Amino acid sequence: MKERIIVIGSPGSGKSTFAKQLSQKMNIPAFHLDKLFWKNDNEMVEQEEFVRQIEKIIAENETWVIDGNYRGSLPLRLEKADLVIWLKAPRWKxxxxxxxxxxxxxxxxxxGGNPKSLRFEFLKYIWDFPKNHFPSIMEAKAHYSNRVEWIELNGFKEIARFMKENKINH
Incomplete structure (x- = not known):
């Protein structure tokens, strides 16, 4: 049974909602990296503090669903994960x-701890996410796929089908 799960994907792909529903279904705790990373709308925690918080979650919890990308901390999470669920939704959606x-x-x-403003730079970040982030995610997948299962869900219909087939309620 997979009990240490990472949920990754573009901002707006539904990571936090998916993680919350999965954790409720499996009765294991969910942790949202955005809530750890953002102090408020304009201020982030220091990287060292962010990593310490993730290390603490991993050390103190036998089971977890952790959603969020944060490339710098992905190897730390992948070392302990059983499963990665990669939500790949269309950029415009x-x-x-x-x-x-x-x-x-x-x-x-x-x-889910996201900033409360809507900035053009963030929308551009989402638009460029596949080009800028998929290569490093694919590298991580290649590096860890021998010990961590990966599931890629392409589009919101596939994500919804996965949730339905696994009896995860909306």
């Missing part, structure tokens, strides 16, 4: 989801 999330934030709804 990820951007649309981030815009929707922004309006939820205006209503003071919880959106």
């Amino acid at each position: 990820c951007i649309l989801n981030v815009i929707k999330r922004y309006f939820k934030l205006l209503k003071n709804e919880d959106t």
Whole structure:
């Protein structure tokens, strides 16, 4: 049974929602890296503190679902993970989801620790995510695939099908 799970993917791909639903289904704790990384809308924790928090989560919990990319900490998580679920959704849908999330934030709804502003630079980051981040994710997959199972879910229909087949409720 896979009990140490990493959920990665572009911002707006549904990582936090997916991780939360998976953790509820499996009855294991979920940890959202955005909540650890962002102090507030404009301020981030220091990298050393961020890594210490991740190390503590991994050391103190036998089981977990951790969502978030944060390339610098990915090897640390991959060393202990059983499974990586890579959510690969279309860029334009990820951007649309981030815009929707922004309006939820205006209503003071919880959106997983994400900044409360909508910046062009962030939308560009999402648009460029496949070009800028997929190569390093593929390298990590190649390096760790002998000991960590990888599941790639391509698009929101495949993500929803996975959730349904695994009886994860929306």
